[in-house]
Structures are given as structure tokens and as C-alpha cells.
Amino acid sequence: MSTSPLLDVRDLKVSFRTDDGLVEAVDGISYSLEQGRTLGIVGESGSGKTVSGLTLLGLTGSRRTEISGEALFDGTDLLALDEQQLRKVRGQGIAMIFQDPLSSLHPFYRVGAQIIEAIRAHQKVSKSAARARAIELLGMVGIPDPAGRVDAFPHEFSGGMRQRAMIAMALSNEPRLLIADEPTTALDVTVQAQILELLDRLQQQLGMAMIIITHDLGVVAETADQVAVMYGGRIIEQAESRELFDNPQHPYTWGLLRSVPRIDGGSGERLRPIPGRPPSLIGLPEGCAFAPRCVLANDACLHGRPRLESAGPDSHTAACVVGLDQRAKAWQATQQDLDDSAIKTAAGVSK
Amino acid sequence: MTAPLLEVRDLVKHFPITRGVVFKRGIGAVQAVDGVSFSVAPGETLGLVGETGCGKSTTARLIARLLEPTSGEILFDGADLAAMRGSQLKNARRDVQMIFQDPYSSLNPRKTVGSIIEQPFQIHGLLGETGARRRRVQELMEQVGLNPEHYNRYPHEFSGGQRQRIGVARALALNPRLIIADEPVSALDVSIQAQILNLLSDLQRDLGLTIIFIAHDLSVVRHMCDRVAVMYLGRIVELAPAEQLYANPQHPYTAALLAAVPVPDPERRGAPRALLGGDVPSAASPPSACRFHPRCPRATAKCSEVTPQLEASDDGSLVACHYPLVRGEALAERQRDA
Numbered sequence: 001m002s003t004s005p006l007l008d009v010r011d012l013k014v015s016f017r018t019d020d021g022l023v024e025a026v027d028g029i030s031y032s033l034e035q036g037r038t039l040g041i042v043g044e045s046g047s048g049k050t051v052s053g054l055t056l057l058g059l060t061g062s063r064r065t066e067i068s069g070e071a072l073f074d075g076t077d078l079l080a081l082d083e084q085q086l087r088k089v090r091g092q093g094i095a096m097i098f099q100d101p102l103s104s105l106h107p108f109y110r111v112g113a114q115i116i117e118a119i120r121a122h123q124k125v126s127k128s129a130a131r132a133r134a135i136e137l138l139g140m141v142g143i144p145d146p147a148g149r150v151d152a153f154p155h156e157f158s159g160g161m162r163q164r165a166m167i168a169m170a171l172s173n174e175p176r177l178l179i180a181d182e183p184t185t186a187l188d189v190t191v192q193a194q195i196l197e198l199l200d201r202l203q204q205q206l207g208m209a210m211i212i213i214t215h216d217l218g219v220v221a222e223t224a225d226q227v228a229v230m231y232g233g234r235i236i237e238q239a240e241s242r243e244l245f246d247n248p249q250h251p252y253t254w255g256l257l258r259s260v261p262r263i264d265g266g267s268g269e270r271l272r273p274i275p276g277r278p279p280s281l282i283g284l285p286e287g288c289a290f291a292p293r294c295v296l297a298n299d300a301c302l303h304g305r306p307r308l309e310s311a312g313p314d315s316h317t318a319a320c321v322v323g324l325d326q327r328a329k330a331w332q333a334t335q336q337d338l339d340d341s342a343i344k345t346a347a348g349v350s351k
Numbered sequence: 352m353t354a355p356l357l358e359v360r361d362l363v364k365h366f367p368i369t370r371g372v373v374f375k376r377g378i379g380a381v382q383a384v385d386g387v388s389f390s391v392a393p394g395e396t397l398g399l400v401g402e403t404g405c406g407k408s409t410t411a412r413l414i415a416r417l418l419e420p421t422s423g424e425i426l427f428d429g430a431d432l433a434a435m436r437g438s439q440l441k442n443a444r445r446d447v448q449m450i451f452q453d454p455y456s457s458l459n460p461r462k463t464v465g466s467i468i469e470q471p472f473q474i475h476g477l478l479g480e481t482g483a484r485r486r487r488v489q490e491l492m493e494q495v496g497l498n499p500e501h502y503n504r505y506p507h508e509f510s511g512g513q514r515q516r517i518g519v520a521r522a523l524a525l526n527p528r529l530i531i532a533d534e535p536v537s538a539l540d541v542s543i544q545a546q547i548l549n550l551l552s553d554l555q556r557d558l559g560l561t562i563i564f565i566a567h568d569l570s571v572v573r574h575m576c577d578r579v580a581v582m583y584l585g586r587i588v589e590l591a592p593a594e595q596l597y598a599n600p601q602h603p604y605t606a607a608l609l610a611a612v613p614v615p616d617p618e619r620r621g622a623p624r625a626l627l628g629g630d631v632p633s634a635a636s637p638p639s640a641c642r643f644h645p646r647c648p649r650a651t652a653k654c655s656e657v658t659p660q661l662e663a664s665d666d667g668s669l670v671a672c673h674y675p676l677v678r679g680e681a682l683a684e685r686q687r688d689a
Contacts, residue, residue: 218613
């Protein structure tokens, strides 16, 4: 595993100038991803997870956007490429699938024609060869009767089939990295399970790397090898998937884990929501963005931005200034489902 | 057992499909709800779950009489809501209120929060004396965790979670006995979701509300509900106490639905699961007899010929299946991806 990573993002910052002020959507995130592995990016709306994905493909550029940092894909910095060069990367190097499969397919064109267009944009092949490939792809993503369905319009497909068609299109040029932005959020659970299984199988078949962007910790647990948790435009915790779920180190991650009712958990027990709401990305205060909602917050949290520091094995990092042993005690108390004041007492944090 | 607050009997809603502009003729019907029966006891929370198009929202709208039922009875406290008209219906509606899914489109953007919550009093001509309505509205805002001083603000000044609280306050305004919550948290972020779920639980405890809770998220339903009805293509396929349903699903569809829910536990990753193939068929031309049979791993010829009725099984849950799963039995695993 000493090979250089496929994707190496370093201190990526994206901000938008708006009439209301500067929106710091992504505020200095770094991660790397090796060939064949899956990174899960989790966060709530407005945490910057989607913007960080779009930026890799040059889809956030405009006069009002400021982007800095590096995103090395196979050694080339994606952020330094011009539009011409980006077109080559899109589809062939990195492909993306989006949340809403209905609005990402053109309603006037047949599904097959849209896939053929994607193939011929990158490969010099005849129309008939591209069509044959489109049929093959539709079959590969599990669309029944692909030869008959290739000439269907998007509205003739169900939600799950549309997402399969989107995946077929994304895979048409054998990308080395697939970014899936909330790929199953618009789908029913039984279809979601089918799509997640499909992505898993295709990844194994094609050996590509994947970034799954989602708000659903369940989806992350089922797909990702490594996880980055985002809050207020920053990565606040990063670890191997198992390590993150076994030994979460950031109070926000705890909050996420215990505010979701679990299907295998007891019923009727009270949920412990995170108080307050996610911060506005305009004019974030200087300290830790999560401090106003955090049980363990103290004065130190309000000064200076916490850096990602080692918090466990396998390069597990968390951005929290509260001491490791204090956090360990607090996490224990959290798991016993104590209330906030008991957690504070357990951790020895004074009010 | 006490008398049920709400009893729905054989409720049917078919939306006609027509062709032609001048001479409209019916060429079929979307059988959105097709013979649904259940009852809800006072103080109970009944969950309705199912995938898109299973008829759960239509059922909710029929009970609130936002839609006209094609046939069937909706007995609320003994009186049939489905047969009511005019002022009788208007009065009955005070007892049945709804919370909607989308807190953005269910609040009038041009009205202040105060006047939105006050509207039920205007409609029903209640609390006429000066200042009484305002006091009550501020009381309601306080009750759902909003700052009463924000009385004169507009919906766009509130976050999604706060807007949903406004929707809850509006639903509570007339002291209803039954609340129908149609996907009340699915548009919200997870950390906010938990706040609203806790609010609903608290209100139910304090006010003795009866709730019909509709959601597609099975974990949320398990958390909130005493009993759960699972719907598939317009019919209830299983109705059981929540604990029982989740521990021991008997209808193959329920089992498959439960197996499909992702669990935040990486240990389970890649474990073989009973996945359903295909999609939900169209409600305009549903499969014959048992509507689940084309996707069901246990289906036989009988399932396409004889409609299974919702019948009580040994442990008291109601199941509509010829071949229900026995306790602890797992649904046969399908080959990974066809």
C-alpha cells in the first residue's frame, strides 16, 4: 500500500462570493484515496460535502468562486487544468453520478443516445460500436432486456432504472474514480439496497476508486473503506470505516451516531438530538464550528481552529481540542445513554 | 380493549385515468388504495410504511378528507367521516389534523407565522375576543419550541426544522385528537430529525394525542410507533405491534424491506442479504391476486390466483400471505444481482 494515491486532495478551499457575504463552503480539507478503495464523505446539508466533490470535476468554477489548494489526480493537479483538459478528465478519469436521476438525464433524448454520446465524446468508435457498448453497459448495471430498453426515454424508466442508466453512463469510459453524490437518497430502500450492491460489485469488477457522498451513516457503513465526517466546511474526523464506527473520536460524530434511530435498536428510547442547528457558512466564528452545539465545549474551543490530530490507529484523526482521555470518558458515558450533564461530569468538564 | 378512536373499513381510492379532452372516457384506474382496513386506539401511534406509490399518503389524505374516497368507511369516534358533508365535516375536521412532509411548500410564504398558526381559529370562528388568538398562538409557539417573539416573522426566516415546528403548532391549534403526520421528518437533516421526533413524542405524552405516523424510513417508524402497518401497492400486507413486526416479520415483503435498510455497522458490510429484484409495479395495472407475487421468492401459482386476506396469525399479527415466514425463518437469499 505504499503506492502513491490515486487522488490526493490537499488543503482544498472553495468559497463563493454572494450578496450576503463570502460563503466558505469548503474550508481547507485534505484526504487521499488509493486505487480500488471507497471513501465515504458524511455530513448534513451545508457541510460542504457536495461542493468538495463538484470542485474536483471543475463544476463549481465561476467568476464568483475562489478555489485554492491542490487536488492531485494521478499526479496532475485538477484545479490547475483548463476547460479543454478538464473535459478529458471528466468521464474518462473521473465520473460522477448525482442524487436525482430524473433531472440528470435529458428528457427529450433516448437513454441509449445519451450513453452513446458519452462514449463517443471520449472514444473514436463508430455509432454502431458505441450502441453495442451502450447495450452491454445497460446489461451490466442490471437493466432487464437492455437491447429493447436502449431506445427508451428516461420517463419510461422507474427511479431505480434511471439511476442504473446514470451509472451505466458514468462507467461508459471506464473511469478510475467514480464520485457518487447521494446516489440512493431519492430511491426507496429496496431499490437503494440494489443500487448499493450494484456499485459494490462494479467496483470489484472494474477496480475503480469511489467517493460516496451521503448523509446516511448506514450507507457509509455498507460501502466505504474509509470515512471523512464533514461539518461546517471542514473534515472534523477521518478514519478507516471500522475504526470510525467502533471508536469515534469527535463529539459531532457521536451526535450523528446517536441521533439516528437504529432499526436494530430498542424502540421507544428517547433520541438524543444534537441541540441547535448546523452553522451558516458565512462568517464562521474563529474557533471550532461545532463548539456552540457541543457538550464538551470549553473556552479553548472558541479560540483557534482545531487541527486534525492523531486519535487512533490507522491514521485515525479528529479535530477536537478536548483531551483524548476526557473524550474517551465522555464517549463511554455517551454509550451508556447518559444525559449531557452526566457526560460532562464523567469527562470532568466544568460547565 | 377500549373502543378505537379511528376505524377504517375497506377504504378504496381509485384515480380514474381518462383519455380525450372533450369526450373524456375512463380507460382505467390507478388503484392507489384498494381495500385498506385498520383501527387506531386512543393514545396509540400507528405507523404506515411502504415504498413510493404504496398508497400510504393517499390513505392519510383520505382520512383527513382531503381526498374523496371511492368507497369504504372512516369511522372516527363512531361517526363516518367518509359520509359527512358541509358543516358537519368542518366540525369533524377540528379533531383530525395533518402535518405535512415539506416544511417549505406547506407554509404560505406571504403570511407571518402568527397568522399561519392563527388561521384555524379564523376558519372555525374561535377565540373571538381581542388578543385571545394571539395569546393562544404564542402559547402554541412556546409549546413546540419556537420563540413566541417571532410571531411576526415570515416562514423564509426560519430553518427547515423550525418550519416543521410551525407546521406542528398549526396542527395542534384546535386541540385535535388525531394527528396524521405524513413523512414529517424526511426533508430534515439527521440532527434536526431527532429534535422533531422527540417533540412529537413529548406532545403525544402531554396531550394524549393519537398519531398516524407515515414514513418510508423503517428505523424512524420503529422508534415512534406502537403498531405498524406495512403497505404494498394499495393494500396492507402486514399489521403487527412494532416489536413483533421488526423481530419477526411474517410477510416476505416486510422481511425484504427490513433486510434492505442499511445499518450503521461496518461489520455487516457485504453480508448476504435477501434483496428484492425489480421495481414496484404500476398501480394502474397491479399484478393479479397477491400483488407482491412477481417479486416474491416464495410465490407459487396459488399466489397469482387467490388473493390472500389479512388474517390473524398465531401471535396475533395480521398477515396477508399464503406462505408467511415462521418465527426466525429467513427469507431465501436471491443470487447477488441478477
